[in-house]
Amino acid sequence: MGYVDVVLGLQWGDEGKGRIVHYLSRDYDLVVRFQGGANAGHTVYIGGQKYVLHLIPTGILHDDVKVAIGAGVVVDPEVLKDEINFLNEMGIDVNGRWFVDPRATIVFPFHKKEDALFERKDGIGSTKRGIAPAYRDLYQRFGVRVGDIVNNKHLDRVLKKQLEFNNIILKHFGEKEIVEDDIKEWLLGFREFLAPVLRDVSLLVKDYISTGKRVLLEGAQGALLDVFFGNYPYVTSSHTVTGGALVGAGFGKEVVRRVYGVFKAYTTRVGKGPFPTELNDDTGEKIAELGEEYGATTGRRRRVGWLDIPLLRYSMWLCGVTHPLMTKLDVLEGLHMVKLATSYRINGGVYDVVTPTLYELEKVEPLYETFGPFEGIKNARKREEFAPEVKRYISKIEELIGMPVEGISTGKESDLI
Numbered sequence: 521m522g523y524v525d526v527v528l529g530l531q532w533g534d535e536g537k538g539r540i541v542h543y544l545s546r547d548y549d550l551v552v553r554f555q556g557g558a559n560a561g562h563t564v565y566i567g568g569q570k571y572v573l574h575l576i577p578t579g580i581l582h583d584d585v586k587v588a589i590g591a592g593v594v595v596d597p598e599v600l601k602d603e604i605n606f607l608n609e610m611g612i613d614v615n616g617r618w619f620v621d622p623r624a625t626i627v628f629p630f631h632k633k634e635d636a637l638f639e640r641k642d643g644i645g646s647t648k649r650g651i652a653p654a655y656r657d658l659y660q661r662f663g664v665r666v667g668d669i670v671n672n673k674h675l676d677r678v679l680k681k682q683l684e685f686n687n688i689i690l691k692h693f694g695e696k697e698i699v700e701d702d703i704k705e706w707l708l709g710f711r712e713f714l715a716p717v718l719r720d721v722s723l724l725v726k727d728y729i730s731t732g733k734r735v736l737l738e739g740a741q742g743a744l745l746d747v748f749f750g751n752y753p754y755v756t757s758s759h760t761v762t763g764g765a766l767v768g769a770g771f772g773k774e775v776v777r778r779v780y781g782v783f784k785a786y787t788t789r790v791g792k793g794p795f796p797t798e799l800n801d802d803t804g805e806k807i808a809e810l811g812e813e814y815g816a817t818t819g820r821r822r823r824v825g826w827l828d829i830p831l832l833r834y835s836m837w838l839c840g841v842t843h844p845l846m847t848k849l850d851v852l853e854g855l856h857m858v859k860l861a862t863s864y865r866i867n868g869g870v871y872d873v874v875t876p877t878l879y880e881l882e883k884v885e886p887l888y889e890t891f892g893p894f895e896g897i898k899n900a901r902k903r904e905e906f907a908p909e910v911k912r913y914i915s916k917i918e919e920l921i922g923m924p925v926e927g928i929s930t931g932k933e934s935d936l937i
């Protein structure tokens with residue numbers, strides 16, 4: 521029997537999941553996205569060349585790996601087509617190597633427009649990729665799904681319902697209404713592109729596993745952006761935890777072997793929402809510069825802060841992490857002082873894990889332990905090469921999360937150590 525391993529982000533996204541999936545995927549046969557959409561920006565460096573992928577799983581960068589987009593994803597066909605073109609231009613042969621579940625939901629141009637309109641009105645700092653409006657329409661039960669492209673009769677019916685609603689919104693904002701024929705033409709423009717790759721991804725995973733193959737799931741966003749368990753409403757509109765992986769790709773828990781939880785050696789957040797360990801000083805500025813903390817999808821400067829153990833404990837619990845992985849430790853190289861939030865003070869009491877409702881997170885005072893100087897990290901090949909204070913930092917983290925950190929990245933292209 522084969523198995524499924526899952527890679528998830530444990531913070532507010534941008535933990536380096538793309539880099540980790542690329543590193544791990546040499547040992548897998550199939551890599552699957554299961555939630556989110558083109559709000560993700562997964563960056564991989566190979567031989568100095570930067571690849572940013574938003575929809576196609578980063579496993580595609582290994583020739584002998586196949587990739588799939590599961591039913592839980594919201595798919596912007598324009599982004600997908602651009603991405604496939606980009607990969608072709610880069611000399612990566614994607615032919616016969618990528619599949620899309622017919623049950624994945626289409627993101628229309630009007631979803632992106634609505635996302636931007638709502639953002640203007642009452643913004644939470646979304647990526648404006650149409651994610652929330654597309655999931656909203658799916659749950660309202662008039663979403664159009666990728667498989668509808670090959671079913672004309674059904675398509676007419678769902679499009680009608682969809683547009684009836686969307687035009688009410690567009691009208692409300694004083695925008696031009698959508699003409700059904702136009703949007704149908706837009707969508708059918710992708711028929712030739714998408715029809716050959718439609719594949720039941722749930723059954724594809726089943727086939728792979730029953731023939732002894734290995735499947736890796738590539739999470740997008742992070743546990744703290746989960747629509748149920750993040751700091752609602754400053755969240756994304758999908759399930760970013762292990763449960764979301766099962767639901768979004770379509771299988772039960774028996775096949776899952778490992779859950780890799782990826783976290784940065786510090787913390788970042790893009791968009792609004794509480795951030796207890798945020799740094800609004802020169803150190804924050806320095807980490808942002810050294811870590812190139814600019815959004816891969818929107819180019820926005822990410823907010824930066826110290827590693828937050830109470831939140832990490834919470835997301836590890838939510839995801840059932842078996843293998844924690846730390847990224848970007850090298851970014852802290854040269855800092856004289858690095859802080860680690862080990863617990864929170866809330867109303868006089870001290871807590872080491874917290875349910876991050878908005879209300880609570882806004883009131884917490886993180887309690888820190890201080891480390892430094894940080895040296896000997898960049899491209900280190902063994903943890904023994906780290907300066908004593910770096911080793912102490914890692915030991916402290918391991919002690920506080922109650923498990924060893926399985927791998928640490930010390931450079932954009934280096935192996936994990």
Ligand code: IMO
Pocket residue numbers: 529532533534535559560561562644645646647648649650651652739740741742745754755756757790791792816
């Ligand atoms: P990857 O996969 C970081 C954030 C947005 C915003 C909130 C809601 O690269 O880690 P949305 O467009 O999803 O409705 O925005 O979620 N967000 C991300 N932050 N990394 C991501 O993806 C994100 N995807 C969404 O900034 O605060």
Ligand code: MG
Pocket residue numbers: 533534560561562563816817
């Ligand atoms: Mg990203």
